[in-house]
Structure formats: structure tokens, C-alpha cells
Amino acid sequence: MLENLFNLVKQQAGDAIINNPAIPDQHNETAVQEAGHSIVDTLKNALSGGQINDVLGMFANGQANASAPVVQQATGNFMERLQSKFGLNSSQASGIAQSVIPNVMNQLAQKTANPNDNSFDIQQIFNQLSGGKTAGMNLQGMMNKLKGGLDSDGDGDLDLQDLKAMFSGGGSVIDKLKGMLG
Template identity: 40%
Template sequence: MFDELLNLIKQNGQQAVVENNEVPNEHNEAVMQEAQTSIVDGLSNIKEPDQVNSLFESVRSGQAESNPAVQQMTNNFSGNIMQKFGINGSTAASIAAAIIPVVLAKMANRGGQGGASGFDLGGLLGSLTGGKFGGGMGGTTTSSSGGLGGNLGSMGAKLGLDKDGDGDVDLNDLTKMFK
């Protein structure tokens, strides 16, 4: 799951990181891993289904910069690469802006572009939240916090991920996405 995320970051970070003269070549891989850490930490901090919905709606509509969760991920990533690798502030900010919203948008679209067709957003969210948001976005997992798995599955339907029209997002939708 996390390897898929790192691969997605690498696919979308080539120009911003690897082809960037301001990033020393010996730090390319570590900068990409830092992007992964920032995204994972940011998603881990989301506690409510409405926040997940808001996050992915904003990135799908091209308004990622206005979403607080995206801003936090971008700022954390930028600050971390400045501190850890000595990258100047404007370069770090441009790298973060070129990677974080783009990767989140690809995640929101379930990897429909850029060769990331195997990305499992529901599985990633489920692993980050200890299953609280449901392992496959399938709507069958409930928790002590009131059935967030079901809420996430119905949110996935609102995001256009319900490919079979049954009102939830599950394995059936995944198989239809890639036919």
C-alpha cells in the first residue's frame, strides 16, 4: 500500500525533484520519501468522514490549495525538506506545490491517470485509521465511532467511485474501473 503511494509520488515528482538543480541528486529519494511521510501523516490526522470528503472534493475540483489538510501536508513537507536537506524556502514550496496536490488528486481519482491504476485509496485510508474508515471503502465495516466505514463508502459514491451504481464503493466498483 505505502509502496504504491511512493511509486505514485515518484511518477509525479520527477520534474519537481529529480530534474530540479536545487535538489542535490543524493537527496532525490529521501525528498520523495518525505513527501510520502507528509501525505501519510496528513491522512492519518483526518478523524472525520466529512474531512476526507472535503479533502478529496477540493483536490478533484482543483481547489486543493484552499483545503486545510492539503495546506498542512504541503507546509509540513516543505518545512521538512528545508530543514533536513537544506533546500531553500521558495524551492521547497514549489516542490511541495508540485507534488502534494497532484498526488492527492491522483489518489482521489483512484489512479486513473499516470500508470497508477492499481492504487487502493480505501485500503490506504483503512490502514492509516486502523480500519476505522473501512479496508476497501466497502461500507460494511463499522466502528465505535459510528460506522465511519459505511460513511466513507457512501462518500466514495458521491466522489464518482461507485461504478456499479449500487450506492457504495466496493470490490465490484474496483473491477469495473479498470475494464
């Protein structure tokens, strides 16, 4: 997954990183890797921090818009890395991060949701992000159920009760999700 993600970042990096004089040519590859690691670290933190609905929703819907919390977190993460590793000012770092991260995350969501594109597999992504804690879970089935609406129990909020409603009788899934969330 990481190799495919870095390739996706390279495809989107163009003027923002590769052709940007603020990032010297010898640091282009490092900047691309930092963008990829920002996305991976943000997704890991989102899953462990209880934002599973945000992450699954992004993949289930096949889109990640710039205003989505997880996209904003990844953008901020990359901005911080650009400032600390390359000495960019906040304006430069913000411009680069906002040009790259939302586009990459949107492409990642689209490719993962597209059944005809096998470059990203939801099960493989979650297994890697969770350190294998999602092995054995039918994440594609979960995504299919999420496409029908996240508030499965109809109480107006998104919580573990929604997952229970989606997977009645699936206590092991709930137990795994609870373990994955910390």
C-alpha cells in the same frame, strides 16, 4: 497503499525533485519518500483531528485542489521536511512542495474515485490511515452518499448530525467515527 503512493510521487516529481539541483541526486529517493510521508501523515492528522469531511470529500469528489485545507497542510508539512532534512531555504522548499503535493493529492483523489482504477482503494487507504479503526465500515457507500452533498440534514453545517442523517440506524458507524476522531 504506500508503495503506490510513492510511485505516484515519483511520477509527479520530475523537475521539482529528480531534476532539481537543490536536491542532490543521492537524496532524490529520500525526498520522494518525504513527500509521500507528508501526505500520509497529513491525512492521518486530518482524520484524527476531525477533518473527516475534508478527507472524504476529497476522495468522493475525485479531486483535491491546491486551496483545500488538507492539501495546504500536506504542502506545508512537506515544505518543513525539505527545509529541515535538506537545508533548503523557504523559497526553494515552497516551490518544490507546491509543484508536487497538490498534483499528487489530486491524482490520488482521481485514482481512488475512479471505479476502473484499482491502484488505490478507499477502504484500504482509510484502514491504513486509521490503524484499522475503519475496518468493517462501508466507506465506498459513504463516499457515494457524500457525492450527493455533505450537508445531509440540511441545517447549513457539516457535523456528526450529517453522518447520522446519512446513516440513520447506523449507530455502530457513528461510534466508529467518533472513536476514529479521537
